[in-house]
Amino acid sequence: xxxxxxxxxxxxxxxxxxxxxxxxxxxxxxxxxxxxxxxxxxxxxxxxxxxxxxxxxxxxxxxxxxxxxxxxxxxxxxxxxxxxxxxxxxxxxxxxxxxxxxxxxxxxxxxxxxxxxxxxxxxxxxxxxxxxxxxxxxxxxxxxxxxxxxxxxxxxxxxxxxxxxxxxxxxxxxxxxxxxxxxxxxxxxxxxxxxxxxxxxxxxxxxxxxxxxxxxxxxxxxxxxxxxxxxxxxxxxxxxxxxxxxxxxxxxxxxxxxxxxxxxxxxxxxxxxxxxxxxxxxxxxxxxxxxxxxxxxxxxxxxxxxxxxxxxxxxxxxxxxxxxxx
Numbered sequence: 460x461x462x463x464x465x466x467x468x469x470x471x472x473x474x475x476x477x478x479x480x481x482x483x484x485x486x487x488x489x490x491x492x493x494x495x496x497x498x499x500x501x502x503x504x505x506x507x508x509x510x511x512x513x514x515x516x517x518x519x520x521x522x523x524x525x526x527x528x529x530x531x532x533x534x535x536x537x538x539x540x541x542x543x544x545x546x547x548x549x550x551x552x553x554x555x556x557x558x559x560x561x562x563x564x565x566x567x568x569x570x571x572x573x574x575x576x577x578x579x580x581x582x583x584x585x586x587x588x589x590x591x592x593x594x595x596x597x598x599x600x601x602x603x604x605x606x607x608x609x610x611x612x613x614x615x616x617x618x619x620x621x622x623x624x625x626x627x628x629x630x631x632x633x634x635x636x637x638x639x640x641x642x643x644x645x646x647x648x649x650x651x652x653x654x655x656x657x658x659x660x661x662x663x664x665x666x667x668x669x670x671x672x673x674x675x676x677x678x679x680x681x682x683x684x685x686x687x688x689x690x691x692x693x694x695x696x697x698x699x700x701x702x703x704x705x706x707x708x709x710x711x712x713x714x715x716x717x718x719x720x721x722x723x724x725x726x727x728x729x730x731x732x733x734x735x736x737x738x739x740x741x742x743x744x745x746x747x748x749x750x751x752x753x754x755x756x757x758x759x760x761x762x763x764x765x766x767x768x769x770x771x772x773x774x775x776x777x778x779x780x781x782x783x784x785x
Contacts (some may be wrong), residue, residue, distance in 0.1 A: 465532035465564070467491045467640030468539030469510070472641040475502035477536060477684040481665070482509055484688075485624045486758065489530050491515040491523075495598040499528040502641050517561030520568050521588065522580060534691050537565055540610075547607035548737055558610035559617075564626035566621045566629065575691070577628040577691040580618040583611040584635040584676065584702070592677075594746040597633065597698050604740050615698075622696050632691040635676040635702035635745040637683040638765060640772030647709060647746070648769065651716050654775035658727055659720040660781065665727050671710040676744045676769045678703045679768070689754040702745025703758045720774070 464481050468474045469490030474685035481488050489511045490503070500507060513530065515522040517539050523764040527535075540558040541547060568731075569576050587595045603609045615631050622629040629655060642649035647668065654666035678701075686701045718723035750756045760768075 461485060462534065462743045463487045463489065463530065463532045464534040465489045465491060465526065466536045466538060467515070468537070468581075469512070471538060471542070471629060471683055472502065472639055472643070473637070473687075475506070475641055476639070476681045477538070477687060478503060478506055480647065480684050480688060482506065485679065487511070489513055489526070489532060491526060492687035501568050501703045508645075517557050517564060520564040523565055523568040524572055527552050527568055527576070531573070532576060534577045534579070535565070535569060536581075536687060537562060538581050540581065541607070544605045545734075545736065547605050547610070549707055552617045554606045555610050555613075558607060559613035561612035563617050566617065566627070570625055570627065574625065574627060577696075578618070579615060579687050579691055580629065580631045582615040582618075582631040582633045583608070584633060584745060585616060585740065586633065587743060587776075588740050590742060593742065594698065594702075594744045595705065596746045597700055597749060605736065608740075610742050619698070624698065628696045630693075630696045631698040632683075632687055632690060633698060633745070634683055634686075635678065635700070635743060636702075637678045637680040638769065639680040639701070640769050640776075641680070642769070646665045648712060649707065649773075651712055652766070652769035653773045653777070654727075655716045655720060655722070655770055656777040659722065659774065660777055662777065662781075663670070665729050667729045667731040668713075669710065669731065669732065669736070671713065671730065672708055673729070673740065674706045674708045674742045674744070676704070677712070677762060677765060678758045679765050681759045682686055682760055685754045686750055686754060687755055693753070697749075697753070699750045699754065700745045700747050701750055701756070702747045703762070704747060705747060705762060706742065706744040707762055712766060715763055716770050719767055719770045776778045
């Protein structure tokens with residue numbers, strides 16, 4: 460029988476890569492999308508003929524109950540959230556409603572409709588925040604430094620609670636930063652890659668950034684969705700850190716990105732205090748030993764390869780946009 464998977468947040472970066480992976484494995488993929496005046500299918504446009512898209516919202520438990528009853532998925536991947544850290548400071552209540560309570564609504568809908576559905580919850584390295592140990596593991600205490608991080612901690616622990624209280628196959632992937640050409644322009648890695656492309660093509664002269672010393676464990680999103688799938692194939696549900704084990708600064712990302720097009724980043728990057736967070740997370744680096752040992756997962760894309768991939772994609776994108784304007 461063909462396996463059926465429901466993906467919330469299917470129009471996002473991770474949702475699009477996960478949909479590709481599951482389709483390759485022969486799944487019937489159902490994507491939950493919010494009703495809105497403008498629907499952005501840019502990341503899944505090439506997949507739309509192979510997907511079943513259904514309306515639903517993490518703010519509305521009834522809509523999720525209906526989806527589960529009508530489509531009977533074997534696996535549910537909850538990737539939907541208000542996922543931009545900076546925005547969470549300006550919209551903390553909305554962030555809590557979607558990124559925290561939305562998880563509860565989804566888990567409760569699954570409990571009510573089909574207790575045997577396997578669930579993946581997208582947890583985040585931002586939960587570690589002001590880190591208390593390096594590297595961060597599954598048992599490292601959380602110390603979130605943003606409303607987004609706080610909401611993700613709630614989503615993480617409510618997933619653990621439903622697993623332990625109701626025996627659900629509920630798993631959390633504590634994913635460290637994972638990037639790609641499909642990343643939104645509001646995220647610093649994509650902002651840098653896109654800015655480099657525009658500067659190289661003569662459309663801009665400067666790129667304004669915040670804290671260049673912030674350090675992250677950056678991997679490729681296409682690698683990380685494989686870990687999500689592997690979690691739901693295990694006999695026992697568990698939580699896993701998914702990371703490369705390497706840390707790099709925003710400055711290093713700039714050096715590689717500008718260097719790839721033979722430019723010096725110092726000639727173009729301007730520090731702008733508007734882009735500093737009210738409470739900064741300085742250093743994140745994960746220990747994915749459990750994922751390697753239990754899931755057989757490891758990252759395949761190196762940091763320099765990731766940066767090059769993103770810059771090349773944006774060079775092509777910006778050049779194509781300019782040709783269309785000509």
